[in-house]
Amino acid sequence: MxxxxxxxxxxxxxxxxxxxxxxxxxxxxxxxxxxxxxxxxxxxxxxxxxxxxxxxxxxxxxxxxxxxxxxxxxxxxxxxxxxxxxxxxxxxxxxxxxxxxxxxxxxxxxxxxxxxxxxxxxxxxxxxxxxxxxxxxxxxxxxxxxxxxxxxxxxxxxxxxxxxxxEQARYLKIAINMMVGVTAAMMGEALILAEHGKVEWAQMIEVINNSVVGSPLLAYKAELLATRNFAPMFTAVQMAKDFDLALNAGRNANVPLPLVAISRQFLGAMIASGRGELDFFAYVTLLEELSGLGRPADRERN
Ligand SMILES: NC(=O)c1ccc[n+]([C@@H]2O[C@H](COP(=O)([O-])OP(=O)(O)OC[C@H]3O[C@@H](n4cnc5c(N)ncnc54)[C@H](OP(=O)(O)O)[C@@H]3O)[C@@H](O)[C@H]2O)c1
Structure with missing residues (x-):
């Protein structure tokens, strides 16, 4: 070889x-x-x-x-x-x-x-x-x-x-990325609720990561989230592209994907609000803004 x-x-x-x-x-x-x-x-x-x-x-x-x-x-x-x-x-x-x-x-x-x-x-x-x-x-x-x-x-x-x-590999790749993207959305919602409840930022990430919902994905995102480092490994624009692949494949086959459809709307809002080139885990910053928990912009746009 x-x-x-x-x-x-x-x-x-x-x-x-x-x-x-x-x-x-x-x-x-x-x-x-x-x-x-x-x-x-x-x-x-x-x-x-x-x-x-x-x-x-x-x-x-x-x-x-x-x-x-x-x-x-x-x-x-x-x-x-x-x-x-x-x-x-x-x-x-x-x-x-x-x-x-x-x-x-x-x-x-x-x-x-x-x-x-x-x-x-x-x-x-x-x-x-x-x-x-x-x-x-x-x-x-x-x-x-x-x-x-x-x-x-x-x-x-x-x-x-x-x-x-x-095309089995294409379908399974898209299926996994649907779960990765929706995990970022779910993590964002979990974090802003706990943030609202005054749980300390780095501590809640550590605890979630060590809880029953911990996963390899959350493990490699934990430190980046804890330090609010949203430099892109995979951008919101890229995740929106993968969600569109999923939604199109679902539409072609009449397979309903409602969670992906809703999350795709928020990825659109990330892009519209200037977060498109941040890592897709910056989703939480959009939710912070929407819930009145906004952080100083310079901490999220690195
Ligand atoms: N980043 C991740 O974490 C990750 C993880 C798993 C899978 N993926 C997938 O891997 C693929 C690549 O992702 P990436 O993060 O490496 O993207 P990227 O950094 O944006 O690189 C994209 C590459 O595609 C080339 N390209 C784009 N449009 C082209 C065109 N019309 N003709 C020829 N070349 C073109 C770019 O060339 P130029 O340099 O000239 O722009 C560049 O080499 C994507 O499908 C992505 O979904 C990414």
């Missing part, structure tokens, strides 16, 4: 630390990012730069992508100039972004036509778990390709699940 040339598309908050892990594991990596300047830290670590995604499609054996959303996948994979327009049959294309099942089906159809093995491998975790290789990876698509790429995926994630041949 070490000798296979690997391509990587998308060096954002997640893509950069993930690609760096492959380099650190000794793999040969050629990277592409829409804004080329963002690739520099990877080039400093020994990666090569591709000036188009099609270079990767022609020259790499395996190409990963980690980009924002459906539009980004459309651009890098399906549009003219995209990966699947001119690529080598036999390429393994692994998309790790969080995108809709509907868009993923379109990529699957285009990949099939080109003889490309397309793995869906969205991840659960954060920028810190990405840097530590501790992501949870949900995979679906051709099983052979999954097994072939396991050593690479194991450099990125600690828990790996193979879920089936089609």
């Amino acid at each position: 070490n000798s296979a040339r690997i391509g990587w598309i998308g060096l954002g908050k997640m893509g950069a630390p993930m690609a760096a892990r492959l380099l650190d594991a000794g793999h040969t990596l050629t990277v592409y990012n829409r804004s080329a300047a963002r690739a520099q830290p990877l080039l400093d670590k020994g990666a090569e730069l591709a000036d188009s995604v099609q270079v990767l499609g022609r020259e790499a054996a395996i190409v990963f992508s980690m980009v924002s959303d459906d539009d980004a996948i459309q651009g890098i994979a399906l549009d003219a100039g995209g990966l699947l327009e001119a690529t080598r049959p036999g390429l393994v294309f692994i998309d790790m972004s969080t995108i809709s099942p509907a868009m993923s089906e379109r990529v699957a159809a285009a990949a099939r036509e080109k003889g490309v093995h397309y793995l869906r491998a969205p991840v659960s975790g954060s920028t810190t778990t990405a840097a530590a290789g501790m992501l949870t990876i949900l995979a679906s698509g051709p099983r052979d390709a999954y097994e072939q790429c396991l050593p690479l995926l194991q450099a990125l994630g600690k828990k790996l699940y193979y879920l089936g041949e089609a």
